[in-house]
Amino acid sequence: MVPTVGLRVPLVDLGDGTALLTDRYELTMLQAALRSGTAGRRAVFEVFARSLPAGRRYGVVAGTGRLLDALDAFRFDPDELEYLSANGIVDEQTARWLEKYRFTGNVWGYAEGDCYFPDSPILVVEGTFGEAVLLETLALSILNHDCAIASAASRMVRAAQGRPIIEMGSRRTHERAAVAAARAAHIAGFATTSNLAAGRRYGVPTAGTSAHAFTLLHDSERHAFEAQLASLGESTTLLVDTYDVERAVRTAVELAGPSLGAVRIDSGDLGVVARRVRDQLDSLGARDTRIVVTGDLDEYGIAALAAAPVDGYGVGTSLVTGSGAPTASLVYKLVARADGPDDDAPMRPVAKRSTGKPSRGGRKTAVRRVDGHGTAYAETVATGEVGAGPRDRVLQVPLVRDGEVVGREPLGAARERHARAVAELPPTATQLSKGEPAVPTEFVDGGPRH
Amino acid sequence: MVPTVGLRVPLVDLGDGTALLTDRYELTMLQAALRSGTAGRRAVFEVFARSLPAGRRYGVVAGTGRLLDALDAFRFDPDELEYLSANGIVDEQTARWLEKYRFTGNVWGYAEGDCYFPDSPILVVEGTFGEAVLLETLALSILNHDCAIASAASRMVRAAQGRPIIEMGSRRTHERAAVAAARAAHIAGFATTSNLAAGRRYGVPTAGTSAHAFTLLHDSERHAFEAQLASLGESTTLLVDTYDVERAVRTAVELAGPSLGAVRIDSGDLGVVARRVRDQLDSLGARDTRIVVTGDLDEYGIAALAAAPVDGYGVGTSLVTGSGAPTASLVYKLVARADGPDDDAPMRPVAKRSTGKPSRGGRKTAVRRVDGHGTAYAETVATGEVGAGPRDRVLQVPLVRDGEVVGREPLGAARERHARAVAELPPTATQLSKGEPAVPTEFVDGGPRH
CATH class of the missing domain: 3.20.20.70 (Aldolase class I)
Structure with missing residues (x-):
């Protein structure tokens, strides 16, 4: 074996572009939906964890700020489109659609640094199916990594x-x-x-x-x-x-x-x-x-x-390595979509029915229930809008509005929020021993959204 | 909590620059060594794993090609130097030294895709202390990640x-x-x-x-x-x-x-x-x-x-996630350094003597011993040069010579090499059950290097 001396592999500069940090099937789904006329249906995707890593008491939301930066950089440049076309990954129609791609929808999420629990809807992405499905891989990569690290780190900080x-x-x-x-x-x-x-x-x-x-x-x-x-x-x-x-x-x-x-x-x-x-x-x-x-x-x-x-x-x-849990196991699921192509077509909750991985249809909101001592006692996740008592915290904040990032904040704000969010949890939260989540998640049917 | 709407965090474009993907202490060591007159001493660093992840039979070298690309991009640009100086991380003398930094030494390594075992010297970096110490973090990041993934992947491929x-x-x-x-x-x-x-x-x-x-x-x-x-x-x-x-x-x-x-x-x-x-x-x-x-x-x-x-x-x-072993636990250790600043100063093997983490001084070479059936039976690691029989494989190949990358090769070459390297191992190598490394590592004192 003799390595080829001085061989130059053509260096593709990935730079800060983020559009190809994406699974191929997001693009093939887009292409098929463009062809079937469903790509323009309004859709809601949610990011949540079915469970916390074994025995953990809470998770920590992190990566939001990075996701907003990555979203800003999510455009397909001519070289990327050329790669996709030349390799038969997308057809002409899809390439033209991607050329103009900018996310124009809305994103809400748990504020960075806040805690989360099983089924907490920590990110909600609303747009057309085509524009929202494309963000799945990138959103999950960033959140799965950063939440895993922050969740482990928080335990270490408490232990210290x-x-x-x-x-x-x-x-x-x-x-x-x-x-x-x-x-x-x-x-x-x-x-x-x-x-x-x-x-x-x-x-x-x-x-x-x-x-x-x-x-x-x-x-x-x-x-x-x-x-x-x-x-x-x-x-x-x-x-x-x-x-x-x-x-x-x-x-x-x-x-x-x-x-x-x-x-x-x-x-x-x-x-x-x-x-x-x-x-x-x-x-x-x-x-x-x-x-x-x-x-x-x-x-x-x-x-x-x-x-x-x-x-x-x-x-x-x-x-x-997330102290035994290197990924947060967050998923990005379609929970609702319009019945037709029009803006005012009624939205329908959707969920797959396959074995072992149930999910709940419908766009969710969430509230952390806080008692008179300032201690959280429940995570209420609701389809539709849910009432919040005076001490309760509504957990989702606007991050992107009509395609414009509105949720940026200094890193220190997330750091301070995290300290407050952990302090609000019951004392069991900071036990290192394995156990149940520090507060239970309860599902309710909320009222219609305003 | 209301996120600051529309706040713009100044976006620093990290681009493809790799010099700051580095632990601060590499720069403070450089600075102190520049001052004490030892930065120019010739030095040899080696990358190796003290052990494989529990029960694994072999490791897979991966990341070499990425490391060579990253090495090419390892320069400190004016904005990076300004950050380092303004934050008191390096002094004026060190900043001037970094401004001109280009690695001018030599690197050898196990060819990408080859297998490795405990103490296999999979990378050897030779240069002045100053230029070689700076590469520690980047080399370990790339190799620890890529080797962990490739090592898990190889087991899955055998299982399939x-x-x-x-x-x-x-x-x-x-x-x-x-x-x-x-x-x-x-x-x-x-x-x-x-x-x-x-x-x-x-x-x-x-x-x-x-x-x-x-x-x-x-x-x-x-x-x-x-x-x-x-x-x-x-x-x-x-x-x-x-x-x-x-x-x-x-x-x-x-x-x-x-x-x-x-x-x-x-x-x-x-x-x-x-x-x-x-x-x-x-x-x-x-x-x-x-x-x-x-x-x-x-x-x-x-x-x-x-x-x-x-x-x-x-x-x-x-x-x-490396199937339970998300990092390869590779370390980058100084194993030899010159007694003085001159090019012909004698080299001295060095090793720390602290508890629990012994390492062996002296620059190593390595040979995979192969029997008459084409099956590997030992990994010989030698200080100095070691004789190789006609069937044995000398494992280190030149990757960088006098600062110039000479070890680039197409990805397919590494893929083909890996298939050959696993085929050469004894049958126990592809057992999934926990056990000893597929071949034992033996240390010998080799002859003087030519």
Whole structure:
């Protein structure tokens, strides 16, 4: 086997275009519907999860802001249309339709950062069948990924009980997924990320100092610490487990003095080592030097360190893989469509009847029921409009109106909303043990929509 | 809560630039090493997995082609440098260094599609510390994702025993990860993908016809089938489980005749339903109409259908999530570095000594030992150069030479290589049950490199 030296594969620049991040069958359905005259029927699609990952108490809505950006970029450019036509994926009529494609419908959704439960209608897309079916793959990709990450992250933040968590999982997931994961983790309460693209693109604060390689590069650990302190100052975090932890801590304080910012421990029994390092730091007078622990932590590992003298956590693999649930299992289902092509044709609820995967027809609204103590006690999902008491929260907000994005907001708003939404849930919500969703979902037949 | 209507977040176009898909600490290490005078020391980093995911018999190298493209795009543009400087992430000296950054070193690696085992040195990066450390995050992101997907995909392909598999997991993973997943699955032997971007960017054949929504859109299943047949022809695949499978199959053959291409079943006990549908199709004279099954399949589900009259599988969630192992746990470790700044300074093997995560110093080469029957029996990993018998395969190939990419090849070459590499493994390799790696990894001290 000899690789072809210098072979140039024609580089197709996908850029920021999002229209081809789509399953082929969305386009073949469009084409068949254009031909049968049904593509223009008004239609309502909903995104929901039939269940939460096994034992989870709540899910976290994330990705909404990214979806709105992706929707803005969802146009078929001439090169993309040429690919679709030349490969027989769409016919001439469909290509002409796609050329002018812009989503002109409406989208509502749970606000980003809010919690969700089984069957919560977290996104509602209303438009013609043709324009709304095309968004299925992209909407699900973004929401399934970002919700999975945020849902895992939120559990870790609760387990950390106020200690800051650094997101450092970029290397364990797809390079672009890493950027989205950092964003989702920040919404759920992570303090910082190692990912520079997430810093630049979304304004997530970044963190990072050095790895074992930096120590190994130098002729001694002392030399490496001196180099890092000279460059980053005494407030930096020194990694102390390349050789011998006790010696490293001694060297670190000797060089930096008691104002050393932090030390990081990345291996061993983290609780035991942290206790030993805390004692040593205190005995050396470095009482304000913090201890950061990293190394295969998940929400359970974090919780197990609650009593250890730890000041912060770094979490990688388990965050970007959703801590056992790497996808949120959200689906995008047609729940209603018009009986005919006219704008005023009556809408009909629809649902398939196949085994094992039931779904409920009709466009849904949702309300989180909140009691007099400010604690949520039910998720009411209604076909039609449902009445909300004074403390209840109506959960869907407008995101796109007549094709125009109206739901953009700063990332910090989603982060603050998430903290409020979790605080509103009953105490069982933050238990790490497996169990039922924190509030039950109840279906009601609401009144007609206004 | 009212979302800010129409707020415009400044859109930073990440485009195809890859330099910020990087952990912050790579840059802070660079900065400290520039200052301490060690950034220019020659260094060797290696990518390897300490172990395979629990019970797996082999791993699959994938992502190499994507990594070479990403390496070509790894430059810091003025806007990125401005972000780094303005946020205090790098100092003036480092920013100037990054401005001129181009990787000028050498990269070797296992050829894409080949198999790997614990400690296989699947990528070796040689350059100055400064230029090589910067590539850690990007190289790991790409390889950890793509190897995880390809490794799961390969098991599914073996389980399918020659029946084609459609990759249809885009909606269950990050929208850009989906494109890479389709590519990795194709290397491992998947026939087609639903993902249009993978079709356009990488030439992976695409597939897809319709979803339940298409049937629900129409006034009757018959109307929907007529519409699809009119648009896509009789060779199309009709989805038959929206309402009643038996009735749908009858309608399908009535409309399309015996030359109907295929029917798809997405729910129920797939083996039982497939048997019933096969009998019905045969009794209707549609003996050549194929049966495609989809719906939460993984390698075990596929294997369980080996005796069922199934002609093809569609796999989504389990593929894009690595079927229980969403990341390959590859690490990027400094294994050797020069004693001083000069080009001819002696190289020193290095390794950290911390608990639980041992690594071996020194640049490695690797050979797959093959016996007289053409069956692999060992993975020999050597510090220095190792002798290879006439049947043995030297596993590392040149990918980048003096900064120039020399290892590009068509995707089909990786796909063909993978088929050969699996065929060469002992029969235990394709068992789905948990067990030891198919061949053991042995470490030897090789001779000096030539």
